Amino acid sequence: xxxxxxxxxxxxxxxxxxxxxxxxxxxxxxxxxxxxxxxxxxxxxxxxxxxxxxxxxxxxxxxxxxxxxxxxxxxxxxxxxxxxxxxxxxxxxxxxxxxxxxxxxxxxxxxxxxxxxxxxxxxxxxxxxxxxxxxxxxxxxxxxxxxxxxxxxxxxxxxxxxxxxxxxxxxxxxxxxxxxxxxxxxxxxxxxxxxxxxxxxxxxxxxxxxxxxxxxxxxxxxxxxxxxxxxxxxxxxxxxxxxxxxxxxxxxxxxxxxxxxxxxxxxxxxxxxxx
Amino acid sequence: xxxxxxxxxxxxxxxxxxxxxxxxxxxxxxxxxxxxxxxxxxxxxxxxxxxxxxxxxxxxxxxxxxxxxxxxxxxxxxxxxxxxxxxxxxxxxxxxxxxxxxxxxxxxxxxxxxxxxxxxxxxxxxxxxxxxxxxxxxxxxxxxxxxxxxxxxxxxxxxxxxxxxxxxxxxxxxxxxxxxxxxxxxxxxxxxxxxxxxxxxxxxxxxxxxxxxxxxxxxxxxxxxxxxxxxxxxxxxxxxxxxxxxxxxxxxxxxxxxxxxxxxxxxxxxxxxxx
Numbered sequence: 001x002x003x004x005x006x007x008x009x010x011x012x013x014x015x016x017x018x019x020x021x022x023x024x025x026x027x028x029x030x031x032x033x034x035x036x037x038x039x040x041x042x043x044x045x046x047x048x049x050x051x052x053x054x055x056x057x058x059x060x061x062x063x064x065x066x067x068x069x070x071x072x073x074x075x076x077x078x079x080x081x082x083x084x085x086x087x088x089x090x091x092x093x094x095x096x097x098x099x100x101x102x103x104x105x106x107x108x109x110x111x112x113x114x115x116x117x118x119x120x121x122x123x124x125x126x127x128x129x130x131x132x133x134x135x136x137x138x139x140x141x142x143x144x145x146x147x148x149x150x151x152x153x154x155x156x157x158x159x160x161x162x163x164x165x166x167x168x169x170x171x172x173x174x175x176x177x178x179x180x181x182x183x184x185x186x187x188x189x190x191x192x193x194x195x196x197x198x199x200x201x202x203x204x205x206x207x208x209x210x211x212x213x214x215x216x217x218x219x220x221x222x223x224x225x226x227x228x229x230x231x232x233x234x235x236x237x238x239x240x241x242x243x244x245x246x247x248x249x250x251x252x253x254x255x256x257x258x259x260x261x262x263x264x265x266x267x268x269x270x271x272x273x274x275x
Numbered sequence: 276x277x278x279x280x281x282x283x284x285x286x287x288x289x290x291x292x293x294x295x296x297x298x299x300x301x302x303x304x305x306x307x308x309x310x311x312x313x314x315x316x317x318x319x320x321x322x323x324x325x326x327x328x329x330x331x332x333x334x335x336x337x338x339x340x341x342x343x344x345x346x347x348x349x350x351x352x353x354x355x356x357x358x359x360x361x362x363x364x365x366x367x368x369x370x371x372x373x374x375x376x377x378x379x380x381x382x383x384x385x386x387x388x389x390x391x392x393x394x395x396x397x398x399x400x401x402x403x404x405x406x407x408x409x410x411x412x413x414x415x416x417x418x419x420x421x422x423x424x425x426x427x428x429x430x431x432x433x434x435x436x437x438x439x440x441x442x443x444x445x446x447x448x449x450x451x452x453x454x455x456x457x458x459x460x461x462x463x464x465x466x467x468x469x470x471x472x473x474x475x476x477x478x479x480x481x482x483x484x485x486x487x488x489x490x491x492x493x494x495x496x497x498x499x500x501x502x503x504x505x506x507x508x509x510x511x512x513x514x515x516x517x518x519x520x521x522x523x524x525x526x527x528x529x530x531x532x533x534x535x536x537x538x539x540x541x542x543x544x545x546x547x548x549x550x
Contacts, residue, residue, distance in 0.1 A: 006391065008291060008389065008390075009389060010293070011293075012292075013291065013292040013293040013296070014291050014292070014293055014389075015291060015292060016283060016288065016289050016290060016291050016292075016390070017287075017288040017289070017290060017291075017292065017295065018285070018286075018288040018289055020292065021288070089391060089395045089396070089398065090398075090399075091395065091396075091398025091399055091404060092395070092398070092404060097401055097403070097537055097538075097541060098537055100401075100541075101401070101537065101540045101541055101544065104544050112399055114283065114284060114289075114391030114395070114396045114399075114502055115283075115291070115390065115391050116281065116364060116389030116390050116391060116392075116395070117391075117395045117404075119394065119395045119398075119404050119405075120364045120366065120367070120389070120391070120392045120394045120395045121364070121366075121389045123364065123365075123366025123367070123394075124365075124366055124387055124389075126372055126375075126376070128372075129366060129367060129392075129394050129410065130394075130409065130410035130411070130412070130442070131409065132409070132410075133408055133409055133437075134405065134406065134407070134408055134435065134437055135404065135405035135407075136405070137405070156435055160409065160431055162408075162409055167405070227389055262372055262373055262376065263372075265376045266372060266375075266376055269376065269379050269380075
């Protein structure tokens with residue numbers, strides 16, 4: 001059996017009772033390392049808070065490993081109980097769907113244990129989840145790579161009066177360009193996009209596209225470390241949020257669409273002016 | 276302190292460790308009864324599986340009670356620890372936002388403990404969450420009340436190639452029309468919209484609107500009892516799903532937009548033809 005288990009967003013205690021019971025039954029426990037594991041005590045190489053809680057050692061699986069070793073993980077799951085742990089919910093990112101599809105094709109039983117993800121926990125800022133349009137991902141711009149296909153999506157959402165959740169780029173274990181040229185993989189230090197960088201990039205794209213999908217006066221909500229004890233939520237115009245220090249990752253950003261009165265009261269509560 | 280705690284979707288073991296710790300600290304524990312509590316062992320009047328797990332008695336709070344007694348709940352939360360339990364995640368429905376806004380205005384500390392909700396667990400069917408447009412709610416049609424404002428929303432989503440999550444009506448503790456006329460409240464038995472009824476209503480509206488937002492050939496995914504051991508997921512055309520018996524509530528429905536290959540593989544896995 002392959003258990004695919006969401007860990008939620010905050011720390012080791014955000015696992016569900018059902019998830020914890022499943023982990024305890026497993027012979028091997030993998031944990032995906034695509035997103036931030038900082039709050040789960042996996043930033044150092046020491047014994048993690050997760051390992052202490054589970055009484056099991058964890059195998060940290062980066063994207064490369066999951067792609068290369070998927071067959072091994074799956075054949076282990078055919079013979080015994082294997083857990084694959086995922087920050088947030090298992091179905092936030094494509095790659096886990098891929099693992100599940102492969103398992104199903106091989107006739108291996110899969111059990112998914114859900115948890116909170118940014119896709120629903122963002123509701124905390126008070127904007128109703130059913131009033132969100134398509135979610136966009138903002139990638140780090142480089143000198144030569146400045147993809148801006150998110151622009152039309154934000155524009156479509158705003159025309160419909162919908163909110164837009166912007167997921168901000170995470171670069172974990174990226175091979176450095178220099179090392180790729182040399183033919184030997186070396187990794188860049190992890191990078192997490194801040195809300196400030198996201199807004200700078202958004203405004204740069206608006207400046208070059210010039211179709212007024214949004215402006216520096218557009219109301220947004222910045223959310224940092226959602227689900228943690230020190231989470232931070234600030235609502236304000238893009239211009240105002242540019243100057244806010246949201247601290248450690250992960251960050252995400254909501255571009256606010258048309259609002260209802262209860263939504264406005266919540267935004268007022270998180271207003272920049274009160275921060 | 277007011278703890279607003281998500282219970283997740285399946286059964287009593289879907290609470291997080293953090294949520295359970297919080298409940299155990301609370302002097303009073305309310306549980307909202309707007310959505311289905313069937314899987315949490317609260318269908319009968321006996322000791323529920325939740326009460327056994329928590330070692331506390333629960334106060335079941337219907338919408339009326341939360342609206343009428345909000346002041347009492349909040350003043351209790353000022354003096355002591357009070358938990359307000361919610362099926363799914365606390366920010367799926369407006370009313371909880373309202374309670375949180377009121378608490379914040381009164382200066383009462385609020386701690387939200389997230390969990391899975393249908394808004395992210397629907398990812399299980401393999402359609403990527405970031406490819407969903409605006410969520411729609413389908414209300415039960417009556418002889419005199421057939422609101423169809425969802426039609427334009429579905430149409431907008433489909434023009435953009437996005438998937439549409441349809442949340443299906445739940446009627447719990449609705450006063451009967453007859454009893455309202457008599458001036459004495461009596462309640463209808465609870466009703467949960469099935470996927471079949473949802474599709475019938477959708478096709479009826481398409482028939483009268485005639486703008487080809489979708490048709491009986493449009494691919495959909497029906498999901499029943501998401502997160503439970505006996506959950507059921509079937510993908511097929513509206514016409515095909517009309518004939519499927521999805522069993523007990525809760526049901527929801529996804530109208531599929533433009534798909535990517537990995538999404539198609541998952542839909543294939545859940546295909547009607549295999550059911």
